[in-house]
Structures are given as C-alpha cells and as structure tokens.
Amino acid sequence: MVTDSVDPREFRQALGHFCTGVTVVTASSDTGEPVGFACQSFAALSLEPPLVLFCPGKNSRTWPIMEQAGHFCVNVLTEAQRDVSTVFGKGGADKFACVDWAVAPSGAPVLANVLTWIDCSVETVHDAGDHYVVVGRVRTLGPHHAERPLLFYRGAYTGIEPQPVWERPTAELNDFLTWPLDDDWV
Numbered sequence: 001m002v003t004d005s006v007d008p009r010e011f012r013q014a015l016g017h018f019c020t021g022v023t024v025v026t027a028s029s030d031t032g033e034p035v036g037f038a039c040q041s042f043a044a045l046s047l048e049p050p051l052v053l054f055c056p057g058k059n060s061r062t063w064p065i066m067e068q069a070g071h072f073c074v075n076v077l078t079e080a081q082r083d084v085s086t087v088f089g090k091g092g093a094d095k096f097a098c099v100d101w102a103v104a105p106s107g108a109p110v111l112a113n114v115l116t117w118i119d120c121s122v123e124t125v126h127d128a129g130d131h132y133v134v135v136g137r138v139r140t141l142g143p144h145h146a147e148r149p150l151l152f153y154r155g156a157y158t159g160i161e162p163q164p165v166w167e168r169p170t171a172e173l174n175d176f177l178t179w180p181l182d183d184d185w186v
Contacts, residue, residue, distance in 0.1 A: 019153040026109040027066040038089035050138035073108035076115040077150040117142035
C-alpha cells in the first residue's frame with residue numbers, strides 16, 4: 001500500500017531490520033571538555049576525497065558543541081563495548097569518567113580499545129528532517145584491530161558469528177558498491 005504518510009513506529013520498525021555498526025562520535029569543546037554520543041547513523045561517503053557522514057538529532061545537546069569545535073572523531077566499537085555504547089547513549093553524567101581515552105590529532109577523544117577511529121573536520125552540514133547530515137573530511141585514521149564489531153539489529157545489540165564466512169561480491173556487484181573489491185570494506 002502506498003500512502004503519502006508513513007507511521008513513525010512502522011518506519012522505525014522497518015529500519016530496525018537494517019543492521020548497523022555502533023560508533024561513538026566525540027569532540028572537544030572550546031574549553032577542552034570532551035563530549036560524545038553513541039551513533040548508529042554513520043557511513044562512508046567518498047574515497048576521493050575521503051569523506052564520512054553521521055546524522056545527529058536536532059535535539060542533541062552535544063552536536064552544537066561539535067559543530068562549533070569544527071572537528072569530530074568516530075570511534076568504532078567492538079562487540080565487548082556494549083557498556084560504552086550504553087553510557088554514551090544516555091544524557092547527563094560525565095560519560096568520559098567511565099572510559100579510558102587519548103586525544104586524536106584534532107583534539108577529539110579517541111576511546112580505548114575501539115576497532116578503529118576516524119578523525120575528521122566538519123566539511124558541511126545539511127538540514128534533514130529531525131536530524132542533520134554532517135559530512136566530515138577524514139584527516140587521520142587510527143589503527144584497526146581484529147576484534148568483532150558491535151552491531152545493532154531489531155532494537156538490540158548483536159554480533160557476527162565467531163567464524164564468519166567472508167564472500168567476495170561478484171564483479172557485477174562491485175560496480176554497485178562504494179568500495180572496490182580489493183578493499184576490506186566489503
């Protein structure tokens with residue numbers, strides 16, 4: 001059935017069937033105070049130039065601080081970091097009191113033991129309904145580790161099988177994908 005309006009609950013339920021990785025996006029304020037929030041709406045955007053995007057809600061208290069700072073760091077969480085996601089998914093308390101962290105070249109916090117991190121400058125911000133689409137230019141990449149990622153699916157944390165079977169896409173599918181076959185993205 002096609003209609004001009006979509007029930008928000010049904011929309012959320014439908015999108016819940018799309019598995020996402022879990023990240024924590026961080027920055028430091030003008031006074032040096034670390035800020036951050038858990039974020040599922042993160043994606044690679046471009047190889048040339050290297051761009052990523054994430055989508056903070058318009059009601060976010062953290063996003064205006066990040067926007068003013070002009071930089072952010074995306075911390076890709078491991079399967080063992082559910083508690084980190086939970087802490088950064090809530091408002092209020094000092095989120096950084098619960099985690100070890102270091103400073104990225106931009107000054108944004110890099111959380112300890114993440115799969116990898118991506119340090120960015122804010123390239124552009126687009127208005128998009130009840131969110132913003134923030135495009136970041138990648139400035140520095142952190143090392144990557146072999147742990148499994150933290151995933152979110154149908155309203156719950158999940159993970160990949162302990163011994164995943166990695167199947168390369170066909171040559172025809174490669175034309176559709178953002179990244180080339182010889183990369184570990186797919």
